Amino acid sequence: MADIVLQAKKINKYFNDPVRVEVLNEIDFAIQQGEFVAITGKSGCGKSTLLYILSTMDTDYEGELWIDGEIMRDKTEAQLAHIRNEKIGFVFQFHYLLNEFSVLKNVMLPGLKLGKLSEAEVEHRAMEHLTKLDIQSLALKKANQLSGGEKQRVAIARALINDPIIIMGDEPTGNLDKKNSDIVFDIFKQLSTEAKQTLLIVTHDQSFANNTNRIIEMEDGRVISS
Amino acid sequence: MKYKLIAEIASSLLFARWRQSLVAAVGVMFSITMFIALLGFMNGLNDMLDGLVLNRTPHVRLFNEIKPNPNQPIDRSPDFNTGHNFIQSIKSSGGRLEIYNSAAIVTTVSADPRVKGLAPKITAPVLYNAGSIDITGVVSGIDVVAENKLFSFADYVTSGNTLDLKNVPNSIVLGIGVAQKLLAQIGDVIQITTAKGDQLSLKVVGIFESGVKDLDKVQSYASIATAQKLLDQSNTYITDLQINLKDLKMAPQVAKEYARLFDCDAEDIQTANAQFETGTFIRTLISYVVGITLLIVAGFGIYNILNMMIYEKMDTIAILKATGFSGRDVRNIFLGIALSIGIVGGASGLLFGFLLSVAIEHVPFNTAALPLVTHYPVNYDPFYYFVGLTFALVTTYLAGLFPALKASKVDPVIIIRGK
Numbered sequence: 001m002a003d004i005v006l007q008a009k010k011i012n013k014y015f016n017d018p019v020r021v022e023v024l025n026e027i028d029f030a031i032q033q034g035e036f037v038a039i040t041g042k043s044g045c046g047k048s049t050l051l052y053i054l055s056t057m058d059t060d061y062e063g064e065l066w067i068d069g070e071i072m073r074d075k076t077e078a079q080l081a082h083i084r085n086e087k088i089g090f091v092f093q094f095h096y097l098l099n100e101f102s103v104l105k106n107v108m109l110p111g112l113k114l115g116k117l118s119e120a121e122v123e124h125r126a127m128e129h130l131t132k133l134d135i136q137s138l139a140l141k142k143a144n145q146l147s148g149g150e151k152q153r154v155a156i157a158r159a160l161i162n163d164p165i166i167i168m169g170d171e172p173t174g175n176l177d178k179k180n181s182d183i184v185f186d187i188f189k190q191l192s193t194e195a196k197q198t199l200l201i202v203t204h205d206q207s208f209a210n211n212t213n214r215i216i217e218m219e220d221g222r223v224i225s226s
Numbered sequence: 227m228k229y230k231l232i233a234e235i236a237s238s239l240l241f242a243r244w245r246q247s248l249v250a251a252v253g254v255m256f257s258i259t260m261f262i263a264l265l266g267f268m269n270g271l272n273d274m275l276d277g278l279v280l281n282r283t284p285h286v287r288l289f290n291e292i293k294p295n296p297n298q299p300i301d302r303s304p305d306f307n308t309g310h311n312f313i314q315s316i317k318s319s320g321g322r323l324e325i326y327n328s329a330a331i332v333t334t335v336s337a338d339p340r341v342k343g344l345a346p347k348i349t350a351p352v353l354y355n356a357g358s359i360d361i362t363g364v365v366s367g368i369d370v371v372a373e374n375k376l377f378s379f380a381d382y383v384t385s386g387n388t389l390d391l392k393n394v395p396n397s398i399v400l401g402i403g404v405a406q407k408l409l410a411q412i413g414d415v416i417q418i419t420t421a422k423g424d425q426l427s428l429k430v431v432g433i434f435e436s437g438v439k440d441l442d443k444v445q446s447y448a449s450i451a452t453a454q455k456l457l458d459q460s461n462t463y464i465t466d467l468q469i470n471l472k473d474l475k476m477a478p479q480v481a482k483e484y485a486r487l488f489d490c491d492a493e494d495i496q497t498a499n500a501q502f503e504t505g506t507f508i509r510t511l512i513s514y515v516v517g518i519t520l521l522i523v524a525g526f527g528i529y530n531i532l533n534m535m536i537y538e539k540m541d542t543i544a545i546l547k548a549t550g551f552s553g554r555d556v557r558n559i560f561l562g563i564a565l566s567i568g569i570v571g572g573a574s575g576l577l578f579g580f581l582l583s584v585a586i587e588h589v590p591f592n593t594a595a596l597p598l599v600t601h602y603p604v605n606y607d608p609f610y611y612f613v614g615l616t617f618a619l620v621t622t623y624l625a626g627l628f629p630a631l632k633a634s635k636v637d638p639v640i641i642i643r644g645k
Contacts, residue, residue, distance in 0.1 A: 081555075096544070098545060101238060
């Protein structure tokens with residue numbers, strides 16, 4: 001059990017507007033430490049909805065969610081924010097860097113928020129991650145001066161800054177061309193094999209999914225294979 | 227550490243939209259500037275207008291009024307005290323205007339800790355003789371030093387030295403209206419006739435202008451000793467005792483107390499000048515209402531700008547939340563933005579308000595009624611600056627609070643998936 005990073009127990013989710021629609025039905029699975037998991041499925045099958053529940057951002061669901069041995073039910077908004085900050089790294093489809101800040105600052109922000117390390121140490125770590133992703137030369141540029149592929153790599157560096165127990169991605173390659181998709185995928189693969197980083201990626205890119213350790217396939221709000 | 231980060235993010239957002247932020251800050255600045263200048267100017271005028279009357283009105287005045295005696299002999303008779311006595315044709319008694327035992331009263335009043343100072347006064351009706359014409363008037367015998375201290379007497383003497391009144395025997399300070407009728411100048415000797423028919427020559431040592439025309443046409447001042455001579459009275463004779471208190475609000479109570487204690491009439495400033503207090507109150511109220519309206523308008527400006535900023539920064543808010551910033555952090559960021567605008571706008575508003583007040587003070591303002599006033603009066607009471615800054619902070623806080631609460635409730639899911 002100790003190796004289970006994230007566990008969903010019988011998660012149900014309904015949309016109530018305009019009529020009650022079931023989006024997720026009895027989602028039940030566990031992710032072990034070090035796994036590289038892809039959630040696939042057709043558009044509208046509820047995979048993104050599931051990811052937002054698993055990421056603690058959506059709290060309106062039935063069932064239980066366990067992250068790092070803790071149940072997420074009954075936690076306050078601030079506690080959940082702290083868990084996202086410390087334990088979860090995010091990579092989104094649309095990059096979402098803060099344009100007001102430099103690349104380096106973008107990477108540093110979650111680390112500064114966590115406040116476990118001094119600013120100098122956070123900066124040092126941020127530079128290490130940027131170097132590892134081969135974008136250290138962009139560190140002092142503004143976020144809006146970067147290309148899409150570069151932005152996504154910065155987002156990955158940001159996701160890594162607090163050594164999260166799991167990195168979640170919502171179509172991280174969905175908005176990138178083939179070459180950049182490959183770069184991003186290679187980074188994930190490398191994180192998985194070398195750093196034993198747990199990854200949970202939502203994608204509809206079948207070739208991406210096929211190269212992961214495990215595929216959770218969804219259809220109409222149910223897990224059909226995992 | 228945490229607040230430093232919040233402040234850093236807030237300032238980045240603030241400077242990313244520095245033009246908007248500047249507009250908001252200028253809005254606050256403008257309203258605080260106007261608030262300060264308006265209140266300073268209004269209250270400067272208030273003080274001046276009140277000063278016209280109140281400065282020369284004692285807080286408590288002791289005197290003897292000519293009136294019918296309330297204790298008629300028939301009421302004292304045991305034979306007639308069972309019912310109500312109707313008496314007709316009562317005449318006023320007590321023709322003596324003198325305050326009895328004035329020396330003892332002065333000693334007692336001076337020892338009262340509530341009293342700031344007192345000035346004796348004698349009122350003597352006279353006729354100014356200009357050739358064959360007699361002009362009716364009043365000479366007030368005053369203690370120049372006490373009068374200067376309590377009622378700024380010297381401020382209203384436009385030429386001549388008030389101390390000459392004390393130092394030169396048989397001297398007089400003429401009201402400007404009287405002086406013009408008598409064609410008298412400083413150094414001239416004028417003739418006056420007292421109520422008892424005695425004639426006296428007095429040397430003019432000063433001209434007095436109160437700003438109240440009718441008063442200046444009749445009123446003159448002499449020393450206590452001169453006035454006693456005019457009335458042919460002893461050197462203990464005084465008709466009025468003017469008392470100024472440390473706390474003006476105590477006047478009605480003190481007046482009542484003294485009237486009983488000294489068995490004379492006592493009038494307090496509130497009764498004597500009720501209308502001035504009302505006027506002052508209304509004017510102050512109006513300036514506060516206008517000033518606060520300005521601030522509220524500025525508050526709406528900040529509210530709008532922050533609201534727009536939040537719509538623009540939805541992505542930023544969502545990403546901050548997704549990466550571990552709580553709703554409270556987001557709220558603090560936007561409150562920080564609002565308060566920075568408030569502090570910067572408020573502080574520069576105070577500065578510009580002060581400068582505008584100085585400018586107003588340098589605008590010439592000449593009016594025949596107020597000989598001493600050459601420029602618009604301005605009040606620099608620090609209290610207005612304190613109120614201005616407080617209101618700037620409170621309005622910006624409230625204007626920022628609602629958008630900030632909205633920002634704190636932004637659901638990151640909707641924005642992240644909404645693209």
